Amino acid sequence: MGGRRTNLALLFLLALAFLTGWLAFAFFGWPSRLVLVVHALAGIGLLLLVPWKSLIARRALSRRRRPRVWWASLVLGVGLAISLAFGFLHSAGRWYVGGDLTAMEFHVGAAICILPFAVWHVLARPLRVRRAEVAALLTRRSFLRLGAFGAAAAGALLVLPQARRSPSGSYELGSFAPAEMPGTQWMFDSVPVVSGDAAVLSVGGRRVGYGELARFSDTVRCQLDCTGGWYATQDWEGVWLSRLLGPAPAWARSILVRSVTGYSRRFPVESLPALLLAVRAGSLPLDPAHGFPARLVAPGQRGFWWVKWVSSVEFDALPDWWQPPFPLQ
Numbered sequence: 578m579g580g581r582r583t584n585l586a587l588l589f590l591l592a593l594a595f596l597t598g599w600l601a602f603a604f605f606g607w608p609s610r611l612v613l614v615v616h617a618l619a620g621i622g623l624l625l626l627v628p629w630k631s632l633i634a635r636r637a638l639s640r641r642r643r644p645r646v647w648w649a650s651l652v653l654g655v656g657l658a659i660s661l662a663f664g665f666l667h668s669a670g671r672w673y674v675g676g677d678l679t680a681m682e683f684h685v686g687a688a689i690c691i692l693p694f695a696v697w698h699v700l701a702r703p704l705r706v707r708r709a710e711v712a713a714l715l716t717r718r719s720f721l722r723l724g725a726f727g728a729a730a731a732g733a734l735l736v737l738p739q740a741r742r743s744p745s746g747s748y749e750l751g752s753f754a755p756a757e758m759p760g761t762q763w764m765f766d767s768v769p770v771v772s773g774d775a776a777v778l779s780v781g782g783r784r785v786g787y788g789e790l791a792r793f794s795d796t797v798r799c800q801l802d803c804t805g806g807w808y809a810t811q812d813w814e815g816v817w818l819s820r821l822l823g824p825a826p827a828w829a830r831s832i833l834v835r836s837v838t839g840y841s842r843r844f845p846v847e848s849l850p851a852l853l854l855a856v857r858a859g860s861l862p863l864d865p866a867h868g869f870p871a872r873l874v875a876p877g878q879r880g881f882w883w884v885k886w887v888s889s890v891e892f893d894a895l896p897d898w899w900q901p902p903f904p905l906q
Contacts, residue, residue, distance in 0.1 A: 578821065582628040582787050584630075586626055587626055588631060588699065590626070591695060592602065593615070594688075597612050601616060601746070602903065605879055607744045610668075610745065613736075617668070618734060618780075620664055622730045623657070625726065625729060634698050636718075636898070649701075650698060652691070653695060653698055656690055656694065657687075660685075660687035663683040664684040665682045666871060667679070667806055668737070668738075668740070669740060671740060672748050672807075679805045681804070681805055681876070684806075696723040704843060745879070747802050748805040748806060749807070749808055749809065751808075752810040752811070753810065753811060753812070754809075754859070755861060759803070759811075760866025763881045763906070764904065764906055765906060767838075768865050770865070771865070771886060774787070778820045778887060778888060779888065779891070780789075780891075781823065781890070781891060781892065785821065789856075790815065790816060790854065794814055795810055796813065797812075798811070798813070798864045799811075799876040800876075802879055802880055803873075803879075803880035804879055804880055811858045812858070813853060813855040814857040814858070814860065816854050817853055818852040818890060819850050819852075821890065825849060828893060829841040829892035830845075830893065831846060831892075831896055831899070832846060833889075834873050834887060835887070835889045836886045836887060836906070838886060838887060839906060840885075841884065841904075842873075842881075842900070843899065845896075846892070848875075850875075851876055852874070853873070854871060854890065855868070855872050868885030868886055869886070871887045894904045
C-alpha cells in the first residue's frame with residue numbers, strides 16, 4: 578500500500594475509532610454493542626496498517642526534514658499504542674488495573690491525551706485528497722482490496738480473546754453489594770464532604786432536608802452502567818422526582834439536576850416518572866463515593882447521567898438538548 582493511501586486510511590480509522598468510542602458512551606444496551614463492533618474493527622484496522630506506517634516513519638526519520646517536531650509524532654504513536662493496548666486488555670477481560678482504575682479509563686485517557694497531537698499532525702502534514710484517488714476508490718479492484726481488509730479485521734476480531742460482557746462492553750461488579758462498586762467520578766469531578774444533618778436540597782424552589790428525603794421508600798431495581806467499564810444492578814431506594822416536583826408546568830421543557838460540585842444534566846420533562854432521587858442502595862445509606870446524601874437514578878442511561886451529591890432539582894424552560902452531549906467537568 579502506498580504512503581499516501583496508508584496515511585489516508587490511518588486518518589479515516591483514527592477518526593472512526595474516536596467517534597464510535599464516544600458514541601458508545603451515549604448509548605445503553607444493544608445500540609452500544611453495534612457501535613462497539615465498528616469501534617473494535619477500526620482499532621484492529623489501525624493495527625493491520627502498522628507495517629506500512631512503520632516503513633513511512635523510517636523513511637521520514639532518515640530524511641530528517643523536520644528535526645524539531647519528530648518528537649510530537651512519537652508521542653502520538655506511543656499514546657495510540659497505549660490506548661489500543663488497554664482497549665484490547667479490557668476486551669480480553671483484564672479490565673481492572675487496581676484501586677479504582679480500570680483499563681477502560683487508561684484506554685480513554687490516552688485517546689484524549691493524544692487528540693491535540695493528532696490534530697497537530699494533520700495540520701502539519703496536510704493530506705489533500707485528489708480526484709484521481711477518489712476515482713480509484715470506485716474501481717472494482719479497490720472494492721476488492723477494501724473488502725479483503727475489512728474481512729481481515731473481522732477475522733481478527735473473531736479470533737482475539739474476548740471476555741463475556743454486557744452489550745455496552747462493561748463487566749459486572751458489585752451487583753446487590755453496593756460497597757463493592759468502585760467510587761468513580763466523571764472527568765475532574767471529586768468526592769465532596771457533605772454532612773447529612775446539614776444537607777439541604779432545592780427541589781422545585783423549596784428546601785428539602787436529608788431527613789425528609791430519608792423517610793421515603795420508593796424503590797427501583799435497575800442497572801448502573803459506568804463508562805469506566807463496569808456495571809452493577811442494585812435496589813435503589815428513595816423518592817420519585819414526580820412526588821417531589823409535582824406535575825410539570827406548561828412552560829417547562831426540561832428537568833435540570835445539579836450536584837454540589839457544579840456537575841449537571843438536563844432531562845426531558847417526559848422522563849420525570851422514571852427518575853428516582855436515591856438515598857439508599859440495598860437498604861443501606863449511600864456512602865460518599867456513591868453520592869451521599871442523594872444521587873439521581875436514571876434507568877436506561879449510562880452512569881454519567883446519574884448525578885451524584887444532588888443539590889437541586891428544578892423545572893427549566895430550556896430544552897433537554899441544550900447541553901453538551903457529555904459533561905465538560
